[in-house]
Amino acid sequence: MKQLWKGERGGNVITAEPNTMITPNLLRIDASGRYHQSMSRQLTDYLIDHLQRLYPDARVITRDLAQGLPYLDEEMIIAYNTPEEKRTSNQKELLQISDELVEELKVTDILVIGVPMYNFTIPATLKAYLDLVVRSRLTFRYTENGPKGLLSDKKTYILATTAGTKLFGPLDYMSDYLRHILGFMGIHDVEIIAADGLIKGGEGKIAAIYRQIDTLITEFQAL
Numbered sequence: 001m002k003q004l005w006k007g008e009r010g011g012n013v014i015t016a017e018p019n020t021m022i023t024p025n026l027l028r029i030d031a032s033g034r035y036h037q038s039m040s041r042q043l044t045d046y047l048i049d050h051l052q053r054l055y056p057d058a059r060v061i062t063r064d065l066a067q068g069l070p071y072l073d074e075e076m077i078i079a080y081n082t083p084e085e086k087r088t089s090n091q092k093e094l095l096q097i098s099d100e101l102v103e104e105l106k107v108t109d110i111l112v113i114g115v116p117m118y119n120f121t122i123p124a125t126l127k128a129y130l131d132l133v134v135r136s137r138l139t140f141r142y143t144e145n146g147p148k149g150l151l152s153d154k155k156t157y158i159l160a161t162t163a164g165t166k167l168f169g170p171l172d173y174m175s176d177y178l179r180h181i182l183g184f185m186g187i188h189d190v191e192i193i194a195a196d197g198l199i200k201g202g203e204g205k206i207a208a209i210y211r212q213i214d215t216l217i218t219e220f221q222a223l
């Protein structure tokens with residue numbers, strides 16, 4: 001049955017045909033350190049909500065990076081560099097979280113990342129996450145022709161928030177980096193939704209971003 005629904009925050013009316021034939025895996029990653037009034041979390045909620053309407057049976061996995069992840073230390077790096085068949089049980093245990101995150105990313109069909117800018121780049125929590133998933137022989141490998149990403153490409157939405165720094169401008173050290181590191185693992189189909197300069201933008205700016213999300217989802221639906 002055809003379903004009409006409206007973006008709750010003043011977005012366009014979208015005609016969505018919920019697709020119950022496909023059960024994609026959605027991976028949601030939140031990198032904001034805060035919960036109260038977090039704009040990146042609100043925008044991510046909105047986008048995930050859209051996707052769940054399109055795919056009511058979708059499996060959604062959430063990685064809330066504010067809950068903490070280990071930083072790479074010497075023992076973990078040694079374990080990374082030890083061939084799998086030679087790893088001790090202690091090393092296997094050390095790599096358990098990394099293996100789990102890699103596995104999760106491998107089976108993800110749609111990736112959604114909510115990320116604020118911290119000091120002109122990504123929050124340390126997201127860097128910690130990336131250090132756990134960018135793994136030689138698992139998510140990339142070097143070939144005669146240079147590095148090759150081993151993950152299958154997947155639709156990726158990055159909801160990037162800043163207070164004042166212009167995204168894609170000279171002081172933005174996060175969007176090119178995120179594109180690069182995702183591409184390094186084989187993820188190239190990346191849309192960055194720039195919710196930048198929020199301190200000055202006010203309600204009008206936020207409404208425009210919600211409309212942009214509506215449009216992106218309509219385009220995605222039409223693929």
Ligand SMILES: Cc1cc2nc3c(=O)[nH]c(=O)nc-3n(C[C@H](O)[C@H](O)[C@H](O)COP(=O)(O)O)c2cc1C
Binds near residue numbers: 161
């Ligand atoms: C530690 C810290 C560093 C920040 N650095 C920047 C920055 O370099 N440029 C900027 O425009 N905003 C900066 N901000 C503001 C956040 O990017 C902005 O408030 C964003 O909306 C936060 O996302 P959230 O609302 O999801 O928490 C910083 C905020 C914090 C807490």
